[in-house]
Amino acid sequence: MRAPFQILAIPYRFDHAHRLYCVFHRADCDQWQFVSGGGEDDESPADAAVREICEECSIEDVKLLPLKSVCSIPTNVFAEKYLRNWPADTYVVPEYAFGFLCDADIHLSEEHDDYAWLSYEAACERLSWDSNRTALYELHKRLEAKP
Numbered sequence: 001m002r003a004p005f006q007i008l009a010i011p012y013r014f015d016h017a018h019r020l021y022c023v024f025h026r027a028d029c030d031q032w033q034f035v036s037g038g039g040e041d042d043e044s045p046a047d048a049a050v051r052e053i054c055e056e057c058s059i060e061d062v063k064l065l066p067l068k069s070v071c072s073i074p075t076n077v078f079a080e081k082y083l084r085n086w087p088a089d090t091y092v093v094p095e096y097a098f099g100f101l102c103d104a105d106i107h108l109s110e111e112h113d114d115y116a117w118l119s120y121e122a123a124c125e126r127l128s129w130d131s132n133r134t135a136l137y138e139l140h141k142r143l144e145a146k147p
Contacts, residue, residue, distance in 0.1 A: 001040070001041055001085050002038045002039065002040060002082045002085065003038060003039030003040060003041065003042075003043060003048070004086045004087075004090050004093045005038065005039050005045060005048075005093050005094050005095070005096065006036060006037065006038055006039075006073055006093060006094070006095035006096070007035075007036065007037060007038070007039065007045050007048045007049040007052055007095065007096050007097075007098065008033075008034050008035070008036050008069075008095055008096070008097040008098070008131065008132065008135055009034060009035040009036070009049045009052060009053050009064070009097075009098045009099070009100055010022075010034045010035075010097070010098070010099045010100070010132075010135060010136060010139050011034070011035070011053075011057070011059075011099075011100055011101075011102035011106070012099055012100070012101060012102065012139065012143065013101065013102055013103055013117065015117075018119065019119075019120065019140065019143055020117040020118060020119065021034075021117070021118055021119075021120065021123040021136060021139075021140075022034075022102065022106065022115055022116070022117050022118075023115065023116055023118060023123050023126050023127060024056070024108070024111075024112040024114070024115045025112055025113055025114040025115065025116075026111065026112060026113075027110060027111060027112055027113040028111075031128040031129075032126045032127050032128050033127065033128060033129060033132055034127075034132055034135070034136075035049075035052050035053050035056050035057065036052065036095075037051075037052040037055070037056070038082070045096035045098075046064055046066070046098070049062075049064055049096070049098045049100075050062050050064065053100065055109055055111075056108070056109045056111055056112065057102075057104075057106045057107065057108070057109075058106070058107035058109075059102060059104050059106065062100050063100060063101065064098040064099070064100050065098060065099040065100060065101075065139070065142070066096075066097075066098055067097040067098060067099060067135055067138050067139060067142070068138060069097040069131070069134050069135040069138045070094050070095065070096055070097065071094070071095045071130075071131035071134065072092040072093070072094060072095070073092060073093050073094075073095050073131075074091065074092055075090055075091055075092060075093060078093075095131055097131075097135035097138070097139075099139040099142070099143075120136065120140045123136060124136060124137075
């Protein structure tokens with residue numbers, strides 16, 4: 001059963017002195033985003049993020065960097081099959097964000113048909129959702145602040 005929350009996971013890597021972020025193009029529509037998905041059963045948001053990263057990128061052994069960015073997603077974007085299992089008064093679900101260092105090769109699932117490693121500025125321009133840009137901003141600033 002799908003839990004009433006979403007996760008967002010942002011892959012990043014270092015190319016010499018530059019930080020790069022990986023954005024994904026959805027196969028079913030013309031949208032660019034980070035790894036995203038919903039929790040299952042009794043998963044925590046962190047457990048769901050690790051599972052989604054494995055499913056969408058074929059990457060295991062991930063160390064998450066939890067972000068403070070949380071947005072609310074209206075339930076009208078979810079399939080009816082999910083809504084039936086949620087409390088009747090669930091009108092929005094939280095989306096929890098994470099970053100993760102990704103030096104491994106990415107192998108896409110059927111959910112995405114392309115990906116690109118981009119600078120912060122280029123990733124911001126390419127992303128379709130404000131929540132993705134907000135989480136990216138936080139991650140970018142946190143990585144800047146690290147020695």
